Amino acid sequence: MKLPKNFGGQGFAGALQQAQQAMARAQNLEQELAAERVTVDKGPVKAVFIGTGEIESLKIDPSVVDPEDVEALEDLILGAVRDGFTKTSELRNSRVQELMPNIPGMDKLIR
Secondary structure (H helix, E strand, O other), X not given: OOOOOOOOHHHHHHHHHHHXXXXXHHOOHHXXXXXXXXXXXXXXXXXXXXXXXXXXXXXEOHHHOOOOOHHHHHHHHHHHHHHHHHHHHHHHXXXXXXXXXXXXXXXXXXX
């Protein structure tokens, strides 16, 4: 069986070194994400999420608090929470993509 070009020698060693560097940076990823803040503004409902996906704060404009229309407020809160989780997931995925070495086919494995 014939091995691919540059397999072994610098090609394999280079890929291995890239993978080791990515692992070292990945160990700090949670700390980096914990330092990030993602803000979601749904008008009268505003939320701040930590980059890890946890909700940090939620502010509700008192003008939308109507005991006769609780569903509207629930929808606003739900929309803010969904957007926050989506944005923090996208943030995490983009950071993971930055960490991954440029190994052919690797992008298909993490998606």
